[in-house]
Amino acid sequence: MDWGSILNNTLAGLLTPTILAFALATLGLAMHFGFAGLLNFGIAGFMAVGAYGYAISVLTFGLPWWAGMIMGVAASVVFALIMGIPTLRLRGDYLAIVTIAAAEILRLLFLTTAFEPVTGSADGLFGYNNSGGFAEANPFPVGDYGWGPWTYNEQTLWMLVFGLIVLAVATLLLWALMRSPWGRVVKGIREDEDAVRALGKNVFAYKMQALIIGGVFGALGGIVLATSTNVSPGVYVTSLTFFLWTALLLGGAATIFGPVLGSIIFWVLQAFLTNILPALAESGILPVSGIQAATLRYVLVGIGLMLIVIYRPQGIFGDKREMTFVK
Amino acid sequence: MSSNSESQKSTGLHIGVAAPGVKKVDPILVIDSVKKSFGGLTAVDVEHLEIPRGAITALIGPNGAGKTTLFNLLTGFDNPDTGAWSFEGKQLAGISSFKVAKMGQVRTFQLTKALSLLTVLENMKLGAKNQTGEKLLNSLFPFLWRKQDNELEVKAMELLRRFKLDAKKDDFAASLSGGQRKLLEMARALMTDPVLVMLDEPMAGVNPALTQSLLEHVLNLKKEGMTVLFVEHDMHMVRHIADWVIVMAEGKVVAEGAPDTVMKEQAVIDAYLGAHQDTDLGVVTGRIKVISEEGK
Numbered sequence: 196m197d198w199g200s201i202l203n204n205t206l207a208g209l210l211t212p213t214i215l216a217f218a219l220a221t222l223g224l225a226m227h228f229g230f231a232g233l234l235n236f237g238i239a240g241f242m243a244v245g246a247y248g249y250a251i252s253v254l255t256f257g258l259p260w261w262a263g264m265i266m267g268v269a270a271s272v273v274f275a276l277i278m279g280i281p282t283l284r285l286r287g288d289y290l291a292i293v294t295i296a297a298a299e300i301l302r303l304l305f306l307t308t309a310f311e312p313v314t315g316s317a318d319g320l321f322g323y324n325n326s327g328g329f330a331e332a333n334p335f336p337v338g339d340y341g342w343g344p345w346t347y348n349e350q351t352l353w354m355l356v357f358g359l360i361v362l363a364v365a366t367l368l369l370w371a372l373m374r375s376p377w378g379r380v381v382k383g384i385r386e387d388e389d390a391v392r393a394l395g396k397n398v399f400a401y402k403m404q405a406l407i408i409g410g411v412f413g414a415l416g417g418i419v420l421a422t423s424t425n426v427s428p429g430v431y432v433t434s435l436t437f438f439l440w441t442a443l444l445l446g447g448a449a450t451i452f453g454p455v456l457g458s459i460i461f462w463v464l465q466a467f468l469t470n471i472l473p474a475l476a477e478s479g480i481l482p483v484s485g486i487q488a489a490t491l492r493y494v495l496v497g498i499g500l501m502l503i504v505i506y507r508p509q510g511i512f513g514d515k516r517e518m519t520f521v522k
Numbered sequence: 523m524s525s526n527s528e529s530q531k532s533t534g535l536h537i538g539v540a541a542p543g544v545k546k547v548d549p550i551l552v553i554d555s556v557k558k559s560f561g562g563l564t565a566v567d568v569e570h571l572e573i574p575r576g577a578i579t580a581l582i583g584p585n586g587a588g589k590t591t592l593f594n595l596l597t598g599f600d601n602p603d604t605g606a607w608s609f610e611g612k613q614l615a616g617i618s619s620f621k622v623a624k625m626g627q628v629r630t631f632q633l634t635k636a637l638s639l640l641t642v643l644e645n646m647k648l649g650a651k652n653q654t655g656e657k658l659l660n661s662l663f664p665f666l667w668r669k670q671d672n673e674l675e676v677k678a679m680e681l682l683r684r685f686k687l688d689a690k691k692d693d694f695a696a697s698l699s700g701g702q703r704k705l706l707e708m709a710r711a712l713m714t715d716p717v718l719v720m721l722d723e724p725m726a727g728v729n730p731a732l733t734q735s736l737l738e739h740v741l742n743l744k745k746e747g748m749t750v751l752f753v754e755h756d757m758h759m760v761r762h763i764a765d766w767v768i769v770m771a772e773g774k775v776v777a778e779g780a781p782d783t784v785m786k787e788q789a790v791i792d793a794y795l796g797a798h799q800d801t802d803l804g805v806v807t808g809r810i811k812v813i814s815e816e817g818k
């Protein structure tokens with residue numbers, strides 16, 4: 196086995212535009228579920244809205260990259276309103292059902308050939324980073340940056356810096372919100388919305404605001420992902436939603452840095468397993484074929500999720516005291 | 523002690539003979555033909571009821587009489603089949619619960635609703651109304667709300683001390699005992715500076731020594747100008763602090779009056795003390811009469 200390349204690939208996985216994108220989406224889930232108690236199983240849909248909103252704005256409507264990104268965010272606000280207005284007055288479980296369905300409907304709409312000129316159907320969309328001017332806006336001169344496994348060319352560096360800035364702003368925003376009286380109301384709603392209502396707070400409005408903010412984080416995740424890869428309907432699938440949930444619960448749902456660190460741990464672990472499992476199979480240590488070994492990691496992810504929820508429901512970074520009271 | 527509290531009693535609240543639906547001199551809440559049924563069961567059927575302002579009114583009645591349901595209806599947590607009611611002259615039918623609370627009609631719940639994973643102090647601060655920092659945009663700028671938040675903290679600590687919860691301020695509400703949660707919920711409701719506070723069994727599960735001090739506290743609320751409406755099964759508490767007592771049975775108001783007189787009414791004695799098992803409470807509502815006559 197080539198331990199050197201396995202280690203190298205794993206370490207390189209620590210900082211990629213993809214991880215930053217997933218961390219953003221997980222942060223959105225933290226707003227939704229960890230703080231407001233909203234069961235959103237359609238976070239992949241929010242990411243798709245952001246990514247497609249950006250790409251379509253640039254490719255079909257000829258907007259510059261930054262305006263396209265703003266359009267992607269605006270589209271996610273509309274998406275949140277469409278789902279929230281009918282369901283936020285109902286019990287929490289209904290939002291879960293509606294979000295999972297809405298995300299699937301959306302993905303199928305992007306996939307269908309009916310709108311191929313706009314959505315690119317199964318091929319997805321590409322080339323928007325060049326035509327929209329995102330690539331051109333790169334402030335870094337041509338060259339290699341960093342060292343060891345973290346060596347990047349100027350393009351990847353620009354994507355990383357862009358993603359890091361967006362992630363830092365989102366994290367800061369979430370922190371500022373949750374330490375404020377607004378955050379107190381939202382956490383109160385998570386615990387018992389009737390009690391909060393009885394104190395004269397407009398629960399529906401707060402839930403809607405939380406849904407929109409988390410949704411915008413999700414859309415930003417989609418946009419950051421779109422800066423580094425093509426926009427493809429195969430990415431925004433329900434299993435992505437569940438990976439994001441795993442990362443969230445791993446880090447700690449009701450924490451600020453938990454979602455970010457959880458995402459990093461989760462996807463680095465994924466990168467590690469992707470590398471090591473086939474290698475183990477090849478060298479005969481695992482009694483399975485290489486292809487089976489690759490799918491084995493999904494089994495391990497599932498088991499990992501179960502173990503976290505059972506033995507450490509507050510996540511790695513959650514408040515220890517909460518552990519005692521998780522219902 | 524008792525003579526002391528007797529002197530605090532408000533009298534002369536009603537006009538004319540004390541009977542169900544009697545007019546009040548200065549009503550804060552006026553209820554007209556409010557009806558609510560669950561399937562075939564009529565849980566609440568109140569023709570006319572007025573709650574006197576600035577007094578402590580007790581709402582009593584056997585289990586399932588419809589007291590909690592009436593609370594739910596009046597505070598917008600449930601919608602009646604028919605009926606209208608007004609709070610300080612403003613029509614409240616169809617108004618959503620948070621708006622009702624905003625107007626100053628604040629309730630607590632029979633099944634306590636502590637916000638478990640918030641600390642006791644956070645629970646309290648959440649209660650306060652008109653917080654600048656609760657608006658989304660303001661919340662990002664602490665200099666806009668820090669001062670108000672600190673003031674709220676002082677106010678919250680004062681109340682917590684009175685409710686003997688100050689030592690628990692940094693604990694999660696989930697770690698409180700059942701009785702402590704009742705106290706926290708009541709204290710939290712008071713953080714809203716209510717005009718009318720509606721307490722659903724505030725003393726259930728609270729130990730006698732603390733009950734005594736809380737009774738004093740409720741009496742103080744009246745002194746501060748608040749109106750109190752509470753549901754309670756503890757007749758000592760009712761007798762001790764209530765200025766007016768409303769008795770419900772099977773969804774209807776069957777008696778009302780000053781505590782000493784109402785408590786002597788046969789129907790009420792039957793409902794609570796079970797002293798005269800031969801007269802069923804149903805007689806009062808006029809339902810069982812027919813059956814018992816048939817039986818003769």
Ligand SMILES: Nc1ncnc2c1ncn2[C@@H]1O[C@H](COP(=O)(O)OP(=O)(O)OP(=O)(O)O)[C@@H](O)[C@H]1O
Pocket residue numbers: 560563564565583584585586587588589590591592632
């Ligand atoms: N959501 C509901 N669905 C069906 N029936 C209900 C509902 N809520 C209350 N009821 C019924 O309405 C009646 C009145 O209930 P309510 O809770 O108002 O009684 P209560 O006077 O508060 O009694 P207690 O003193 O035991 O608290 C009961 O017979 C109850 O079974």
Ligand SMILES: [Mg+2]
Pocket residue numbers: 589590591632722
């Ligand atoms: Mg009740």
